[in-house]
Amino acid sequence: MEAKKKSLEELERLDVEAFKNQEKTAINLVLDDIRSALNVGALFRTSDAFALKHIYLCGITAKPPHKEITKTAIGATHSMDWSYHENIEELLESLRESNTILAIEQTDKSIELQDFHLETMHQKQEICLIVGNEVHGVSEKAISLSDYCIEIPQFGTKHSLNVSVCGGITIWEFWKRLNS
Amino acid sequence: MEAKKKSLEELERLDVEAFKNQEKTAINLVLDDIRSALNVGALFRTSDAFALKHIYLCGITAKPPHKEITKTAIGATHSMDWSYHENIEELLESLRESNTILAIEQTDKSIELQDFHLETMHQKQEICLIVGNEVHGVSEKAISLSDYCIEIPQFGTKHSLNVSVCGGITIWEFWKRLNS
Numbered sequence: 243m244e245a246k247k248k249s250l251e252e253l254e255r256l257d258v259e260a261f262k263n264q265e266k267t268a269i270n271l272v273l274d275d276i277r278s279a280l281n282v283g284a285l286f287r288t289s290d291a292f293a294l295k296h297i298y299l300c301g302i303t304a305k306p307p308h309k310e311i312t313k314t315a316i317g318a319t320h321s322m323d324w325s326y327h328e329n330i331e332e333l334l335e336s337l338r339e340s341n342t343i344l345a346i347e348q349t350d351k352s353i354e355l356q357d358f359h360l361e362t363m364h365q366k367q368e369i370c371l372i373v374g375n376e377v378h379g380v381s382e383k384a385i386s387l388s389d390y391c392i393e394i395p396q397f398g399t400k401h402s403l404n405v406s407v408c409g410g411i412t413i414w415e416f417w418k419r420l421n422s
Numbered sequence: 423m424e425a426k427k428k429s430l431e432e433l434e435r436l437d438v439e440a441f442k443n444q445e446k447t448a449i450n451l452v453l454d455d456i457r458s459a460l461n462v463g464a465l466f467r468t469s470d471a472f473a474l475k476h477i478y479l480c481g482i483t484a485k486p487p488h489k490e491i492t493k494t495a496i497g498a499t500h501s502m503d504w505s506y507h508e509n510i511e512e513l514l515e516s517l518r519e520s521n522t523i524l525a526i527e528q529t530d531k532s533i534e535l536q537d538f539h540l541e542t543m544h545q546k547q548e549i550c551l552i553v554g555n556e557v558h559g560v561s562e563k564a565i566s567l568s569d570y571c572i573e574i575p576q577f578g579t580k581h582s583l584n585v586s587v588c589g590g591i592t593i594w595e596f597w598k599r600l601n602s
Binding site for chain 1: 423424425426427428430432433435436437438441444447460464467468469470471472473494496497498500501525527528529530531532536559562565566568569570571574576577578579580581583584586587588589590591594595598601602
């Protein structure tokens with residue numbers, strides 16, 4: 243096919259001020275002990291792309307300013323609202339009133355992402371997605387405070403997806419459902 | 423909620439031999455001049471998770487064995503079938519007969535991912551997804567040999583998603599459509 247790549251201008255991206263003032267996607271992202279600052283940065287970049295409301299960095303998760311976050315976030319730490327919370331349990335208790343809390347984790351109660359329907363969940367204003375540590379996944383304490391566990395089905399030899407990819411797939415899927 | 427994380431045994435992942443013998447998802451992935459070996463590894467890991475057929479590494483894309491690919495692929499270079507092709511045009515010409523070729527790129531002819539329907543495309547046996555360079559995206563020559571351009575809609579300040587995340591979202595979306 244003949245097609246012309248869009249220029250930066252044609253992409254019509256927002257500047258930071260316009261981003262902050264636009265209506266956001268009703269999704270909050272919680273990072274539960276993410277070890278790699280490169281993953282934190284990539285999750286900032288994806289959250290910016292889908293205009294999420296807020297990123298909550300918890301526990302050992304690295305926070306800006308940080309060289310490796312900057313490397314993969316390429317500026318999204320300035321556009322995205324974020325805050326740091328040492329104690330994830332206190333955070334989730336405070337989010338519970340307005341958020342349906344979803345842990346992205348492979349458990350005995352998990353619902354596969356494609357089978358999870360927004361209509362069946364409690365109707366709250368916002369969705370809170372929790373992604374967890376690269377080795378240990380979402381912590382037991384965060385799972386215990388979640389409303390549902392969601393699992394991305396997998397058919398390969400590895401036990402999990404990279405957390406940036408897992409977050410990207412989940413954010414995409416919920417963005418799509420909120421906008422269709 | 424009360425939920426127990428699945429153990430490695432409970433995840434029931436395949437060993438490499440069983441993976442190679444299982445029926446694959448009818449998707450091939452083409453990496454067009456991917457600069458970062460970490461991204462190559464992450465794309466191997468995602469391709470393993472969704473049991474894609476083949477990864478084609480083209481141009482300057484790093485190939486196994488490579489320390490940084492190993493770091494993020496964590497073994498998926500052994501399970502996934504892959505091959506290296508210096509010339510992407512020759513490769514795409516050879517794939518054209520059995521593949522609908524989709525470039526994941528923001529162009530003036532792009533269809534947004536959520537609006538692209540499998541039924542409307544030529545019915546070929548397999549889908550070939552092309553993801554491109556971290557800065558320049560999919561090359562003009564690869565776009566010219568594609569049947570469609572697909573774009574992931576974005577609402578932030580950055581001009582694009584990380585290529586591993588972009589590949590993950592696209593692979594997930596096509597896996598889901600082929601399996602629903």
